[in-house]
Amino acid sequence: MRLFATVILAGALSLAAPASAQVVLPGVPLPNVGDTVGQVTGQVEGVVGEADLVTGRIARKLERARLSRITDLVRAHPDAIALDASGNPARKGVLLAMGADSASLAAAAGAGFAVIGHEQIAGLDLEVTRLSVPGGMELADAERALKQLLPDASVSADVLYAQAGRSIAGNGKGAPNSPTIDTPVGMIDGAPGAAIKVAAVRGFASGGGTPSDHGSEVAGLLAGQGVATIRVADVYGTDPAGGSALAIARGLGWLVQTGSKVISISLVGPRNPVFERAIGAVQRNGVAVVAAVGNDGPAAPPAYPASYPGVVAVSAVDRHDRGLIEAGRALHLDYVAPGAGIRAPDARGLWGKVRGTSFATPLVAARIAAALGATAKWRPILDREALDLGPRGPDKTYGRGLVCGNCAR
Template sequence: MPQHTPEKFFTFRRGLVLSAAAMIGAAPVAAQLGVPQVAVPDAGDILRSVTDDVADLESRAVEQVGRLARQRLRTIDRLVRQNPDSIDIDINGAPARRGELLVMGAAGGDVARAQANGFAILGETDIAELGFSVTRISAPEGMRLAEAEAALAALMPEADISADTLHFTQGNLSVAAQTGGAVPTGGSVSVPVGVIDGAPGAVVGAASIKGFATGAPAASNHGSAVASLLKTTGIRTVHVADVYGTDPAGGNALAIARGLGWLVSKGSRVITISLVGPPNAVVQRAITAAQRTGVVVVAAVGNDGPAAPAAYPASYGNVVAVTGVDRRNRPLIEAGRALHLDYAAPGADVYALDVKGRRAKLRGTSFATPLVAARIAAALPRGGNWRRTLNAQALDLGKKGPDRIYGNGLICAGCARK
């Protein structure tokens, strides 16, 4: 649990008990010094009160975790029910594009065997920039996605098969002012940064924007906030791959893979992804291929709480996984988890621009992620090891050294706070 770990509770409990003991012992000392005494409650009452307070805090933290888990399940259920023609549930219970499967590495006779069993070839998507292609296959008429996925896996035992799973943005905005601050036009960091998200509004802008979903590019509040955070932290060139558009099944795996390929072709040396979804073979292949070109991929751990499944793409190997903290440097209670954690950054009481250019107050690991990406981009031109540079900048919080709550420490502590 990111905010209320057992060791933190034990430390907190010890602190309260010691404080209580100090209060109890103060009365006789005060009497010896001739200082007027203050009525001190019975020691047993104080310790019982302390225990009750800590137990209540633990209980509320556990309830918050449970609430986030239930909310996540309700969101998925509502999404599927509202979009029955576009979205279904895959074999692992994750939402995905309805009736469509993604295949890589099928053997020679596999496709013919699949077609003989009612599957149809929808097309081949070549992601040339990353050196691989994906075959899109539709499920037989009337077959649910999960059933089709299992059947196709039996027909293509050597292939990588996955549903076109969906990924979700990880933050909230509330408008703080009707007018926004100016977006910097000449940042100090020359390294281009790519964004996988929705498109930014015209006020925020980007060096280039390309759509990878129906109706894209379509300006969004989330994409605007991420792009403006990069610009206000010094990034001169921002490229944005819009993987949402107006598509109910936007944020899908194939769109993300295609967007990654395009961002690599645009020369992006750092790519920030404030989206969360399940593990997916196509996205993993794309990220691995992008990393081989020297690109650093940075991703959010999500806002579904510590009881949620591990977040992807943050959990893929060598992806820089980022969590968020509030103004007092406490981990966000809603922060999700990844299989590893690299850094924390401000994720509450952070300000950026919305789609209309208005100043908005932000909360979520979505908005911590571009702050870390910007610091990595700033470190790259200096040569040497960018990770060593960031570790030297990081504020060590929690346990000494790297930990599961703050990773290697807090980056960009004062960024976007004003």
């Protein structure tokens, strides 16, 4: 039976793969398994175990689907998005530099890299210089050239980060629990709809504040676990190049300034020096950062910000407490939480099923916020709560264990 189900799954993925390479619109998940997993998981859950599901063949198909979506995204928005030197989607025509002196910037300007502006990110003590790409030069070539011109500075593209979950259906009604958690929680995402009550929303991309399903679902899950104060940094808006590293850094600064003690990030993307330094500054302010590992399977590159040191990396389990077949990976894993068979509200306030590590992340963030209400040391509380799954002790599939096992189900 196990072998038969595995063959069925592999065949279904082969049929579904072309449908997963879709054009992605602003605020809609980019590296998300979408139809590829959605068409097959219902057939195999309860039949095969995790070891049969997570095969090398499936992992490779998920990785190809991720690359296809990136290609489609760039083709859909050629005026706004380009690939950086590492093949990651990024804001077109702009490069970011940190630590460049005035003489070096003058030399770069002489080579066609005009300074767009210097920005001190409030709340993080982080300064970033934005430079334009010389006319006619590809972003990837410009990034390599600027690194040579500014050897003592940190140079990068303004890479884009994608939401790590998807809606399956939204046609029911529901209501969040009464607020019971006083610790303020911030989130980096799209904006929630009016039906989800949050303390504040601030936009960090053009069209900021435009309701999104993903932002609504993450905020709804936080509220559903009793978080009383939720602030949302909308890094997508209606911007085709939404979810950029600089927009996220700005959002993090605002969330720290306004008092968030936990920040939930259900986004994934590549390593980036601006984002990395922003995360470090947030952590130095004593704020816990909780992030999803993504849904591109175990063959995908390590997910960031989940892979940054000190970030609480979260994966997801299905309704049988098995790791999701599409769960990505990080350089470390802290906890898992339910990420399938759970319900959340969309931008219209309609409650439906969602799936992905995106939705496990706010559940863990809410539990950390609850623990911070009792003590500044939340880790021992979550470790006592966590149900050890898989091999005894921490492991690569379940981390330190399952948190919030009965939440949102």
